[in-house]
Amino acid sequence: MDTIVKGKAVEVVIGYDRPTVLIGERINPSGKKKLAQALRDGDLDQVRKEAVNQVAAGADILDVNVVTSGVDEVAMLPKAVAAILEVVDVPLCLDVNDPAALPAALKLIPGKAVINSVTGEEKSLTTVLPLVKEYGAAVVGLTMDEKGIPKDAATRFAIAERIVSRADALGIPANDIIMDCLCMSVGADDRAAVATLDAVEMVRQRLGVNQTLGASNISFGLPDRELINHVFLGAAIRAGVTCPTVDAAKVRPTVLALDLVMGRDRFARRFLTDYRARSAA
Amino acid sequence: MDTIVKGKAVEVVIGYDRPTVLIGERINPSGKKKLAQALRDGDLDQVRKEAVNQVAAGADILDVNVVTSGVDEVAMLPKAVAAILEVVDVPLCLDVNDPAALPAALKLIPGKAVINSVTGEEKSLTTVLPLVKEYGAAVVGLTMDEKGIPKDAATRFAIAERIVSRADALGIPANDIIMDCLCMSVGADDRAAVATLDAVEMVRQRLGVNQTLGASNISFGLPDRELINHVFLGAAIRAGVTCPTVDAAKVRPTVLALDLVMGRDRFARRFLTDYRARSAA
Numbered sequence: 001m002d003t004i005v006k007g008k009a010v011e012v013v014i015g016y017d018r019p020t021v022l023i024g025e026r027i028n029p030s031g032k033k034k035l036a037q038a039l040r041d042g043d044l045d046q047v048r049k050e051a052v053n054q055v056a057a058g059a060d061i062l063d064v065n066v067v068t069s070g071v072d073e074v075a076m077l078p079k080a081v082a083a084i085l086e087v088v089d090v091p092l093c094l095d096v097n098d099p100a101a102l103p104a105a106l107k108l109i110p111g112k113a114v115i116n117s118v119t120g121e122e123k124s125l126t127t128v129l130p131l132v133k134e135y136g137a138a139v140v141g142l143t144m145d146e147k148g149i150p151k152d153a154a155t156r157f158a159i160a161e162r163i164v165s166r167a168d169a170l171g172i173p174a175n176d177i178i179m180d181c182l183c184m185s186v187g188a189d190d191r192a193a194v195a196t197l198d199a200v201e202m203v204r205q206r207l208g209v210n211q212t213l214g215a216s217n218i219s220f221g222l223p224d225r226e227l228i229n230h231v232f233l234g235a236a237i238r239a240g241v242t243c244p245t246v247d248a249a250k251v252r253p254t255v256l257a258l259d260l261v262m263g264r265d266r267f268a269r270r271f272l273t274d275y276r277a278r279s280a281a
Numbered sequence: 282m283d284t285i286v287k288g289k290a291v292e293v294v295i296g297y298d299r300p301t302v303l304i305g306e307r308i309n310p311s312g313k314k315k316l317a318q319a320l321r322d323g324d325l326d327q328v329r330k331e332a333v334n335q336v337a338a339g340a341d342i343l344d345v346n347v348v349t350s351g352v353d354e355v356a357m358l359p360k361a362v363a364a365i366l367e368v369v370d371v372p373l374c375l376d377v378n379d380p381a382a383l384p385a386a387l388k389l390i391p392g393k394a395v396i397n398s399v400t401g402e403e404k405s406l407t408t409v410l411p412l413v414k415e416y417g418a419a420v421v422g423l424t425m426d427e428k429g430i431p432k433d434a435a436t437r438f439a440i441a442e443r444i445v446s447r448a449d450a451l452g453i454p455a456n457d458i459i460m461d462c463l464c465m466s467v468g469a470d471d472r473a474a475v476a477t478l479d480a481v482e483m484v485r486q487r488l489g490v491n492q493t494l495g496a497s498n499i500s501f502g503l504p505d506r507e508l509i510n511h512v513f514l515g516a517a518i519r520a521g522v523t524c525p526t527v528d529a530a531k532v533r534p535t536v537l538a539l540d541l542v543m544g545r546d547r548f549a550r551r552f553l554t555d556y557r558a559r560s561a562a
Contacts, residue, residue, distance in 0.1 A: 186549060194544035228541065230538075231511075231515050238516045238519045257513075260474075261499060262478075263467075263475035
């Protein structure tokens with residue numbers, strides 16, 4: 001099924017058998033001291049710059065996260081969104097800690113945003129889903145609940161099913177849900193990636209909803225992270241991830257090659273166009 | 282199911298959920314002028330060198346092909362095999378044009394070799410399978426027949442099924458068959474890789490036999506071939522290829538990363554060992 005999200009001037013369609021959609025992950029102060037400090041200083045130039053760079057690098061949607069110590073998320077999110085809307089036209093994915101930050105930001109966005117995220121926790125379901133409905137947004141569902149992230153695929157799938165069913169009860173269609181089966185590091189648990197990939201495959205086969213994944217966690221604590229991230233992204237996309245959350249600058253050539261071998265790039269046009277641009281650069 | 286092949290001193294077990302086995306593809310004069318000329322001159326030093334290099338680079342099995350113009354395959358194959366057995370201990374995969382080249386070469390090999398290949402063609406089935414039986418070898422089955430390589434997955438699967446069933450009638454067990462669903466370039470047909478991947482998945486799910494693939498054909502005629510080859514290899518291994526035919530020197534780190542994210546590398550031991558060796562080099 002197709003999920004449609006809209007920015008100021010750009011509509012993005014996410015679906016199986018379509019080119020993979022990239023959600024740019026870089027507007028996030030976690031682990032980025034400079035961006036964290038800029039947000040504390042109320043300086044949004046960094047945010048504008050990351051937005052422009054990610055879109056130039058091929059991000060189709062931008063994830064926006066302003067959660068860091070010393071920053072009032074509820075006050076900051078609308079400011080960051082306003083700054084981003086000044087410089088790019090793509091749809092936004094509002095990645096919040098506190099759902100109270102959402103309404104003011106959602107009101108600023110012309111189009112259809114993605115709310116990131118709802119979990120299987122009762123509190124999250126009852127707080128976030130009504131906002132999804134009210135603003136006609138799409139929503140990222142995380143396969144975790146009060147007990148954390150299940151180790152096995154079947155329990156993650158059960159949470160995914162619950163999110164879809166609770167959304168349905170509020171009149172939110174399944175194609176407005178983007179599932180995130182979550183991944184942990186294979187450095188800590190060598191079966192971690194298998195659990196994620198199996199959950200992704202179950203969600204694709206039984207629920208059919210679109211799926212994202214912040215695939216870079218997979219290599220946390222290991223060397224040669226980019227190699228691991230790239231091969232995992234390939235396995236995840238083959239399993240059913242349609243809109244991974246990634247650094248577009250790092251993974252776009254890999255994703256275009258994947259789309260090519262998965263028959264989603266008619267006449268290899270996107271791959272060749274990107275290759276020529278990279279060669280000319 | 283597990284396929285066991287044996288070299289002079291090395292036994293290799295190929296199976297799903299085991300580390301991916303690499304069949305080294307470099308002992309093949311096709312496209313290699315220097316090796317082709319050496320074979321015409323009866324000089325086997327190149328062959329020995331490639332054998333040593335591929336095993337050092339991590340090849341578990343070596344494919345041996347001496348087919349080139351001006352070389353008598355039937356006379357040359359045993360000589361090449363003898364030369365290789367002087368320098369390495371791994372199992373060999375005899376990749377022949379003319380099955381008449383097989384007996385003399387098979388007689389030289391202590392252990393259990395792989396015959397490459399039998400197709401779905403009647404002539405091939407009746408010529409090659411009795412040799413497989415007689416020498417207790419394993420065999421690569423190509424999903425093609427009198428009409429060539431089918432474009433669609435279902436017809437390739439039907440050929441795979443026929444090969445398994447004809448082998449069974451001669452008392453050759455399914456675990457002595459390694460299927461090759463064949464891949465063509467996505468440069469010529471953008472659905473080519475999908476047909477291959479779908480066939481691989483069908484063979485895994487319905488026949489359960491091990492599978493190889495000469496994955497580098499996929500990028501023929503396109504730029505940035507290594508990128509395409511690597512991502513395709515990931516999709517192919519996730520789909521069910523257990524022993525790809527590759528240049529081990531080029532793909533080993535990628536394959537080890539894939540095995541890691543697919544839960545086939547306990548404590549990331551193989552990946553980390555290889556990483557340290559690469560870093561020290």
